[in-house]
Amino acid sequence: MSQSAYAAAGVDIEAGDRAVELMKASVARTRRPEVLGGLGGFAGFFDATTLKDYRHPVLATSTDGVGTKVAIAQALDIHDTIGFDLVGMLVDDLVVCGAEPLFVTDYIACGKVVPERIAAIVSGIAEACIAAGCSLVGGETAEHPGLLQPHEYDVAGATTGVVEREAILGPERIRTGDVVLAMASSGLHSNGYSLVRHVLLTRAGWALERHVDELGRTLGEELLTPTRIYALDVLALIREVECHAFSHITGGGLANNLARVIPAGRRAVLRRDSWSPPAIFQLVQRVGEVSQRDIEATLNMGVGMVAVLPEHGVDAARSLLENRGVTSWVLGHVEDHDGEGSAVLV
Numbered sequence: 001m002s003q004s005a006y007a008a009a010g011v012d013i014e015a016g017d018r019a020v021e022l023m024k025a026s027v028a029r030t031r032r033p034e035v036l037g038g039l040g041g042f043a044g045f046f047d048a049t050t051l052k053d054y055r056h057p058v059l060a061t062s063t064d065g066v067g068t069k070v071a072i073a074q075a076l077d078i079h080d081t082i083g084f085d086l087v088g089m090l091v092d093d094l095v096v097c098g099a100e101p102l103f104v105t106d107y108i109a110c111g112k113v114v115p116e117r118i119a120a121i122v123s124g125i126a127e128a129c130i131a132a133g134c135s136l137v138g139g140e141t142a143e144h145p146g147l148l149q150p151h152e153y154d155v156a157g158a159t160t161g162v163v164e165r166e167a168i169l170g171p172e173r174i175r176t177g178d179v180v181l182a183m184a185s186s187g188l189h190s191n192g193y194s195l196v197r198h199v200l201l202t203r204a205g206w207a208l209e210r211h212v213d214e215l216g217r218t219l220g221e222e223l224l225t226p227t228r229i230y231a232l233d234v235l236a237l238i239r240e241v242e243c244h245a246f247s248h249i250t251g252g253g254l255a256n257n258l259a260r261v262i263p264a265g266r267r268a269v270l271r272r273d274s275w276s277p278p279a280i281f282q283l284v285q286r287v288g289e290v291s292q293r294d295i296e297a298t299l300n301m302g303v304g305m306v307a308v309l310p311e312h313g314v315d316a317a318r319s320l321l322e323n324r325g326v327t328s329w330v331l332g333h334v335e336d337h338d339g340e341g342s343a344v345l346v
Contacts, residue, residue: 027126054164055165056164056165062090062091062094065156068193071193078224079117083125087129088189089250097246098168105159110148111145111148112143121155131229170261171341178244179309179334181329182330183304183307184303188280204288215283237317246308248304255270261308261341265337266337267341268344271331275329281301
């Protein structure tokens, strides 16, 4: 099939080429010294000989997407922040085991390639990679006319990291008496948007341009707040303080995600009175008449990352996080409990 015929079918190869040219500078800014080659090849290259200083290097990988938050970006025609949501979902799932994120690849599917829009999306991904200390080594932009509307797109990606085998964090390290330390989220992050959109946009009929007094800004500005990336904060914490496990609080809420790293015979008891969920969570619950159980099982409620560590390290951990601009507080503790590992809010 000739290029002109392909264009007639709705796929603009020249627009894709222009998008690549526009994004090259952003991608180049993420380059770590281990990255080989440049953008535009069939694969990205990372020099594995740099792992020779590890005694027993273990590669870790994670893949994810942004979800329906992209609908907010599309409605507001703001595309340079959604990359933080993608990278945050990737690297912060990875770092909880103690792995350092090395590189990211992305995938953008769209109804029509608009070079400036694709470049804006990739620039956000690149900035987020810089914030996470990893490289954006490549990706793919696919035009799907007839499947997606011209203004529609979706983004997904994958990341790879490395950790010393003996340093892998997880349930087997957790002990009775450990403290659960919460790290504040920047807002909704990138989870629960199907509920939030249903409650505020569909049922309540609120416009994204609506100024909401409780939020101190428009609804759209609140909903598009980028996901906080904790990767470098967590790695700094691991270097300086004894840590047993971490949990990235994403879809499923606080207790369900934390339970994934609690071993059998123990449970994490989390105190609701240790913090007050930010206004957006209270707003969704009130306007949507959502039960406490449902809201806590869907949204992060203001907690984006959780560390489980010995009590003697709490003060040092909180001081380190404060110096890095991350608000933290003691959320609860780990106790003996019959049955499978669990977490409960009380």
